[in-house]
Amino acid sequence: MILVTGGCGYLGSHCAVELLNNGYEIIILDNFSNSEKRIHKQIENIANKKVKLEECDIRDRKKLDQVFLNNKVESVFHFAGLKSISESFDKPEDYYSVNIIGTVVLLELMVKYCVSKIIFSSSATIYGDYSKLPWHEKIDLNIPDSPYAQSKIIIEKLLKNFSLKHNFLKVAILRYFNPVGFHHSGLIRENSKNSTNLFPEIIKYLNNEKPHINIYGNDFDTHDGYGVRDYIHVNDLINGHIEALNFILKHDKTYNYNVWNLGSGKGRSVLEIVNAFEKQLKRKLKCVIKPRRKGDLGQYWADINKAKRELGWHPKKTLHEIVEDSLMSLKE
Numbered sequence: 001m002i003l004v005t006g007g008c009g010y011l012g013s014h015c016a017v018e019l020l021n022n023g024y025e026i027i028i029l030d031n032f033s034n035s036e037k038r039i040h041k042q043i044e045n046i047a048n049k050k051v052k053l054e055e056c057d058i059r060d061r062k063k064l065d066q067v068f069l070n071n072k073v074e075s076v077f078h079f080a081g082l083k084s085i086s087e088s089f090d091k092p093e094d095y096y097s098v099n100i101i102g103t104v105v106l107l108e109l110m111v112k113y114c115v116s117k118i119i120f121s122s123s124a125t126i127y128g129d130y131s132k133l134p135w136h137e138k139i140d141l142n143i144p145d146s147p148y149a150q151s152k153i154i155i156e157k158l159l160k161n162f163s164l165k166h167n168f169l170k171v172a173i174l175r176y177f178n179p180v181g182f183h184h185s186g187l188i189r190e191n192s193k194n195s196t197n198l199f200p201e202i203i204k205y206l207n208n209e210k211p212h213i214n215i216y217g218n219d220f221d222t223h224d225g226y227g228v229r230d231y232i233h234v235n236d237l238i239n240g241h242i243e244a245l246n247f248i249l250k251h252d253k254t255y256n257y258n259v260w261n262l263g264s265g266k267g268r269s270v271l272e273i274v275n276a277f278e279k280q281l282k283r284k285l286k287c288v289i290k291p292r293r294k295g296d297l298g299q300y301w302a303d304i305n306k307a308k309r310e311l312g313w314h315p316k317k318t319l320h321e322i323v324e325d326s327l328m329s330l331k332e
């Protein structure tokens with residue numbers, strides 16, 4: 001059985017569906033701090049299967065112990081965590097607590113119950129402001145500014161140390177670039193209430209929840225002045241998780257710890273994304289330029305050759321499909 005922490009969140013819910021589609025039995029754990037209980041039903045509806053759900057904070061050792069005691073967990077897909085760079089500057093203690101302490105509690109219980117495999121959601125933010133592009137897994141990491149990115153670096157180190165100390169523990173670190181898009185059913189989506197990221201901004205505008213799309217900075221040192229990011233369709237990202245698990249299972253005897261970037265390998269500017277939506281919708285979108293957000297970089301994208309070579313994985317979805325699937329999530 002696979003424990004999916006944060007399984008009702010944006011990425012966890014998409015992963016839950018994919019694991020079910022691949023025949024895995026799963027149990028979802030979430031405290032619903034950034035998701036809704038109805039997502040559990042939606043996952044069951046899409047996959048046409050019943051799914052166990054535990055409402056639990058990842059830091060609640062007593063309750064989490066019961067989850068491991070009562071279920072034969074063999075692997076953990078660890079999505080639970082706080083994820084906003086800007087919010088982490090305001091509430092650093094929450095980010096250290098949920099992300100780091102939560103992972104320590106999880107790991108200690110995995111060791112107690114001899115649960116051997118963990119796939120962890122890391123982030124491209126740990127590369128900081130490294131200037132040479134594209135970003136690859138061998139870059140030396142410095143301590144980044146944001147408490148969010150710091151928490152991810154510390155967790156990566158923790159996972160490495162745990163895997164060195166406990167030989168049976170197998171760790172896959174996946175460093176995500178910018179996951180976007182949704183399952184084509186439109187039934188599971190990101191809780192974007194407080195997000196100022198580009199795709200949530202566009203979706204909120206198209207749902208008439210905002211009078212315009214806020215764009216943070218058009219004076220970056222990039223080809224068109226707009227921020228450039230590496231947008232990857234959520235389905236491609238999640239397939240990378242399935243391939244990482246397959247890789248661990250295939251190399252069970254020798255595998256210990258590994259890190260892979262998951263991105264599209266392409267940098268696309270905010271303007272290019274807005275243009276792609278405009279092309280698909282055949283109308284202009286109203287954008288307003290705002291000052292840059294704290295911690296925002298000009299441009300970055302991933303070197304994904306390691307994941308391609310070792311996992312046999314590559315992203316398949318085009319920008320057109322990303323836009324199309326995002327539009328599926330619009331309210332009727």
Ligand SMILES: NC(=O)c1ccc[n+]([C@@H]2O[C@H](COP(=O)([O-])OP(=O)(O)OC[C@H]3O[C@@H](n4cnc5c(N)ncnc54)[C@H](O)[C@@H]3O)[C@@H](O)[C@H]2O)c1
Binds near residue numbers: 007056190
């Ligand atoms: N979405 C992105 O752009 C992105 C990029 C890089 C890395 N990540 C990482 O991927 C993971 C999942 O991201 P997401 O976009 O699905 O976020 P999300 O907020 O949609 O999902 C996280 C889920 O974890 C739950 N959660 C939060 N704190 C918890 C706690 N203490 N105990 C139990 N559950 C808790 C939330 O309720 C939510 O359902 C996070 O660790 C995030 O840092 C996300």
